[in-house]
Amino acid sequence: MSKLKLGIIGCGGIAHAKHLPALAKLSDLVEMTAFCDILEERAEVAAKQYGAEGAKTYTDYKQLLEDKTIDVLHVLTPNSSHSSITIDALEAGKHVMCEKPMAINSLEARKMLDAAKRTGKKLSIAYQNRFREDALMLKEACDDGFLGDIYLAKAHAVRRRAVPTWGVFMDKEKQGGGPLIDIGTHALDLTLWYMNNYRVKSVSGTAFHKLKDQNRANMFGKWNPAEFEVEDAAVGFIKMENGATIYLEASWALNTVDVREAMTTLSGTRGGAEMRRHPVNGNPALSLNTEMYGKLVEITPEMISSIPYYGSQEETEGDREARQWIEAIMEDKEPLVKPEEAYIVTTILEAVYESSRTGKEIILD
Structure with a gap:
C-alpha cells in the first residue's frame, strides 16, 4: 500500500512537541508533504526538519487544500479556527485530525460532526491521554x-x-x-x-x-x-x-x-x-x-x-495516537477518539x- 500524504496546518508548539515527532516515526506509512502557518518562517522550519523531499509551505491553508494529492491533514491552530479549517479540509476530501478541544462551542463542533458525516471522511480529535x-x-x-x-x-x-x-x-x-x-x-x-x-x-x-x-x-x-x-x-x-x-x-x-x-x-x-x-x-x-x-x-x-x-x-x-489514527485511515476503521464523543x-x-x-x-x- 502506498504511503499517505499528510499536511500540517499550524506549525507551533503542539506540532513540534507531539504531532511532528510522532508522525516522523511512521515514515513507513506517511510522508509529510505540506506545511502551513500564518508565520512563513515556522512553516519553513517544520518543512526543513520533518518534510519529505519537495515538501511545500504555505501561509494560507486554503491554498494547501487545493493540493489534491494530500490525503490527511492535522489541524493544530488556536481553538477558534478549529471548526472552520476542519470543515474546509473535510469538504476538500481530506481526513482530519484536529487538536483538542474539538471547537470553542457546541454549535461549531456540531458543524464539524455534520461535515464528517456528509463527506464520509474520517475525523478525530487529539485526546492523546x-x-x-x-x-x-x-x-x-x-x-x-x-x-x-x-x-x-x-x-x-x-x-x-x-x-x-x-x-x-x-x-x-x-x-x-x-x-x-x-x-x-x-x-x-x-x-x-x-x-x-x-x-x-x-x-x-x-x-x-x-x-x-x-x-x-x-x-x-x-x-x-x-x-x-x-x-x-x-x-x-x-x-x-x-x-x-x-x-x-x-x-x-x-x-x-x-x-x-x-x-x-x-x-x-x-x-x-x-x-x-x-x-x-x-x-x-x-x-x-x-x-x-x-x-x-x-x-x-x-x-x-x-x-x-x-x-x-x-x-x-503521542506515538500511539498517531499510529492508531493513521492505521484507522489505511484500514478503514474507526479511530479510537470518535468525533461524536468529543462533541459531548x-x-x-x-x-x-x-x-x-x-x-x-x-x-x-
Missing part, C-alpha cells in the same frame, strides 16, 4: 466490569501555578476560555470514556477569576495580568441521565497542593480507581481498589514501558461556562 499506559489499562478494567456500574467520578485537571504564558492561551476570543477548555477537556474526555456514558442531563459550574495578579511563582514565568482574559480555575458538576455524577475541576492557578492533570477518580458498584502521579518519578500511577474475601484490597500495577540496555524504544502516548465533551464545557455566566443549572437535550 487515552493512549497512556495507565489509561489503556484502566479502560480495559472498566470494559471488563472490574468497577461494575460507575456512578460517581471526579475529573482532575489541576495545576498549582502553571499558566501558559506563550501563544494565545490567555486570549479568550482565540481560545474560548482558560484551563477548563485547555486541560479540563482532557480529564473530562477520559472520565466519559471510562464510564462509557455520554447521555448528559444537566450541568452547573463556576469559573473563577481570582489569581491573575499572583504571577511571581509561575512555572512558565510571569504573565501580564492585563492579558489574562480567561478564568484561572473552574469547577463543574455534571448529572447524567442514569443518575451518575461527575465533578470536574480545572485550574492553571489555584492555591492547592493536590495537583494532577488529565486524570480521574472513579467509583463503581464493584470497585474503584484512582489516577495520580508517582511520588518519585512523576509518571502516571494507577491504583485499583475493591473488596476481596472480606477485606479491602488496593492494587497498584507497575507501568514498565521498556527494558534498559536492551535496545527497546519507549513509545509515547465540548457541549459540557460550554455548559459549565454558561452556568457560571448565568448562575443557573443548564439542562441539556
Whole structure:
C-alpha cells in the first residue's frame, strides 16, 4: 500500500512537541508533504526538519487544500479556527485530525460532526491521554466490569501555578476560555470514556477569576495580568441521565497542593480507581481498589514501558495516537477518539461556562 500524504496546518508548539515527532516515526506509512502557518518562517522550519523531499509551505491553508494529492491533514491552530479549517479540509476530501478541544462551542463542533458525516471522511480529535499506559489499562478494567456500574467520578485537571504564558492561551476570543477548555477537556474526555456514558442531563459550574495578579511563582514565568482574559480555575458538576455524577475541576492557578492533570477518580458498584502521579518519578500511577474475601484490597500495577540496555524504544502516548489514527485511515476503521464523543465533551464545557455566566443549572437535550 502506498504511503499517505499528510499536511500540517499550524506549525507551533503542539506540532513540534507531539504531532511532528510522532508522525516522523511512521515514515513507513506517511510522508509529510505540506506545511502551513500564518508565520512563513515556522512553516519553513517544520518543512526543513520533518518534510519529505519537495515538501511545500504555505501561509494560507486554503491554498494547501487545493493540493489534491494530500490525503490527511492535522489541524493544530488556536481553538477558534478549529471548526472552520476542519470543515474546509473535510469538504476538500481530506481526513482530519484536529487538536483538542474539538471547537470553542457546541454549535461549531456540531458543524464539524455534520461535515464528517456528509463527506464520509474520517475525523478525530487529539485526546492523546487515552493512549497512556495507565489509561489503556484502566479502560480495559472498566470494559471488563472490574468497577461494575460507575456512578460517581471526579475529573482532575489541576495545576498549582502553571499558566501558559506563550501563544494565545490567555486570549479568550482565540481560545474560548482558560484551563477548563485547555486541560479540563482532557480529564473530562477520559472520565466519559471510562464510564462509557455520554447521555448528559444537566450541568452547573463556576469559573473563577481570582489569581491573575499572583504571577511571581509561575512555572512558565510571569504573565501580564492585563492579558489574562480567561478564568484561572473552574469547577463543574455534571448529572447524567442514569443518575451518575461527575465533578470536574480545572485550574492553571489555584492555591492547592493536590495537583494532577488529565486524570480521574472513579467509583463503581464493584470497585474503584484512582489516577495520580508517582511520588518519585512523576509518571502516571494507577491504583485499583475493591473488596476481596472480606477485606479491602488496593492494587497498584507497575507501568514498565521498556527494558534498559536492551535496545527497546519507549513509545509515547503521542506515538500511539498517531499510529492508531493513521492505521484507522489505511484500514478503514474507526479511530479510537470518535468525533461524536468529543462533541459531548465540548457541549459540557460550554455548559459549565454558561452556568457560571448565568448562575443557573443548564439542562441539556
